[in-house]
Amino acid sequence: MYLSAQDIERMEGTEKVHFLNPQAVRRNRSLGDAVGLERLGVHLITVPPGHYSTEYHAHRYEEEAVYVLSGRARATLGEDTLAVGPGDFLGYPTNGTAHDLYNDGDEPLVCLVVGQRLAQDVTDYPRLAKRLYRNSGEWDVVDHADIRPVRR
Structure with a gap:
């Protein structure tokens, strides 16, 4: 599939x-969805000044x-x-460091965001x-204090 620069601009x-x-507000243009990608999310995001792109988090698997x-x-x-x-690149490996972006400038922040789309993931x-447990479309959020390890 193909998107021209004009197609993307019109999205x-x-x-x-x-x-x-x-406070985590963004305009999301899903380039991946537009071309039929299912396992890879590719998004052109715009974050207004004074906002975060997301909540501070770390994925366990994605x-x-x-x-x-x-x-x-x-x-x-x-x-x-x-x-x-502009031109800076951030990579977040699995089980990596928690992260976020905050637009502390006076113009919109525009980024290309790429991430896996696994059926299951755990996000802290x-x-x-x-902690968010995501399983095939079902989302469950629990407080860290309520997580109990299971001993086998």
């Missing part, structure tokens, strides 16, 4: 607000990557914070002490 996209963070096209942001990677801008939200 209206969808406004998304993260279900755990009302990998993600972000390429900054325009704008500026503060990237948090674990305990570290760094300034990112360390600042909220929550």
